[in-house]
Amino acid sequence: MASLRVRQILLEVLAIDQPDPPGLDGDTVWRRLCASVTLSVPVSGAGVALMTAAGHGGTLAVTEGPAEVMENLQRTLGEGPCLTAFHDRRPVLEHDLARAGQRWPGFAPAATASGIAAIFAFPLQIGAIRLGVLDLYRDTAGPLDSLQLAEALDYAAAATTILLDLQHEQPTDGLQSQLSDALDNHRVIHQATGIISVQASVGIDEALLLLRARAYADGRPLHELGQDVVARTVTFHPEDDHHE
Amino acid sequence: MSREQRLAEVFIELADTLVDNYDVIDLLHTLCERSVELLQADAAGLILADQRSELHVMASTSEEAKLLELFVLQADEGPCLDCYSTGEQVVNIDLDEVEARWPRFHAATAAVGFRSTHAIPLRLRGQVLGVLNLFCSDRVTLSDSDVALGQALCDIATVGLLQERTVRRGEVLAEQLQSALNTRILIEQAKGVLSERSRISVDDAFGLMRAHARRNHLQLGVVAAGLIDGTITAATLTAGP
Incomplete structure (x- = not known):
């Protein structure tokens, strides 16, 4: 927390x-x-x-x-x-x-x-x-x-x-709206960060930013989106990124 | 094998672990596993407090979300929090009798099917560093000597956390604690990397990382960092010995 x-x-x-x-x-x-x-x-x-x-x-x-x-x-x-x-x-x-x-x-x-x-x-x-x-x-x-x-x-x-x-x-x-999320320390967030770095072929720091950006865009808590990433119901493969 | 023989074996194993370049997080995991075995429990977690007294799960016998949630929600209520605040052992808690005292904790333990729980402190000169929290599917009552054994295991964890031979005014302890907390994050990130690369669950990923670390006498943090920066490939770990 x-x-x-x-x-x-x-x-x-x-x-x-x-x-x-x-x-x-x-x-x-x-x-x-x-x-x-x-x-x-x-x-x-x-x-x-x-x-x-x-x-x-x-x-x-x-x-x-x-x-x-x-x-x-x-x-x-x-x-x-x-x-x-x-x-x-x-x-x-x-x-x-x-x-x-x-x-x-x-x-x-x-x-x-x-x-x-x-x-x-x-x-x-x-x-x-x-x-x-x-x-x-x-x-x-x-x-x-x-x-x-x-x-x-x-x-x-x-x-x-x-x-x-x-x-x-x-x-x-x-940053303001992301403040609480940016400091969320739930372990699924870190697991999701690792998963995204492989899916999107980016560095681990960029993977965390991608996760945060999507949580912000979707208006969802970071750890909730993290759970979906770990469950593979949300993925960050470049080809299926419809968010842009 | 008699219980005495097994006890001797466990303490020799732990003493052997505490040499040279040992791995704190692996040691804490081993302590969770041995405490479950020796104290008739079914699950255990080792929780450490940071500088702001926030509690962090450093090791557990299972990565199952429902178990982890039990530790997390004790930031607000439960035997873990009581044990941490008082520095006293909170043992032989019958979970059928705690509904009024800890309603959320009671509901969560009932959902997993646990009947009793114990919380034993990691203490250093009057300071409480964390808690070993055990859960049992049966109603288990620990004897005084069981509790003493549980405390001895916790004391080993405390020694392991100090790592350095001398603690100057708590500074090294603080450095060590921060290092362990960051390593825990590093391991979670690496679990994600390995699970995606090898198409396995994050729990299985942790098992593979730990086995690889032990086989090659590497620290878990080193294996985790290697997986993330690509110097250790997923194939190396999944191929086995």
Whole structure:
């Protein structure tokens, strides 16, 4: 089930709770997300990095100051918490970077020198769909408590949803009606995504977007359509797609 | 084989599993299977809580939708939720007697034909990580030593979840939990891919993936990722050993 908090974050960052939602471009959305997360989680700065199979694929947004150093260092050195998080498909919570020299011999001392004491990196992923990383840093050492961690994870979930849509140039103003569906985590949805990727010969990320688009077009809950896909009463073979 | 011999065998199997590069999700599935066998149950599920205390089914003895639904609806009511909130064992629940207490849960269990249920917590230093939930087609009453055995199986699951040898302030546990949750999604996506490629059910797809992972000493997540990116073909799995 979708976390209510993730929905709130999306509404705030995409500004679609406003009476007249502005047409937002990607840059603005990412700047807002980075600014918002630093207010809600006790961290000094944040960055969102695009990731590709080859590694760091560019920085989407960073807050001012050391966050930029954090992203640039990882990009040039080819190592750091964000790359580890992406590679291992799990968050990297390093609450004392000064002691992490063995883990990242190039990154840790350089980042520490620029005032980064703790770093928390969250992969932006849905199973095999891997898009990027949300990096949070703080100028003092120490862990996030469980509520702060939950909040950071909800920002990562919101960022994943936005990134998936922006990557495929879905207009953000269409997101509102799909918000609850986009966060539905029922297992048939993931099974259906796998099935569609084979039927339509597309990547797993595009398969999820196809499923969501059809659910939206048909006005049906995502998991209900997912059930039909798993039961093969709905298929996504290119030749029998009458929806266009 | 006596029950004692079988018990010893199961614990040796589990101890053997907990070495090197073991697979958490496979371990949780094995625990579900063994708990059903040793505690006279017919179905089991292992449910973990995420950072927001939302409950996720990580492993179960069957992928049957009606069983999975029983775990899912306990987000709102049922022994699983009680066990998670209190950290106490909720065992020997006669399902004929819970209609007033948990109406939706009662109706759903009656539809599947279960008569009794147990919920045993996965605990770590006062924190409840999740619940092992067992269902029985007969009215089963566990003895104290049965309950202790069930708790021991849950404690093994907890150890398995920690994976790393040291847990610094819960950080590694949180990393591990998030990793397991994402792997679960990855596996579902791969089940879809394999079921479409090989024209089999998603349940059969999972069985094939698990068998392939065990045969080749691979983690389930690695097999799942390989099926999705095409580095492992469906034919490799369906061909068998």
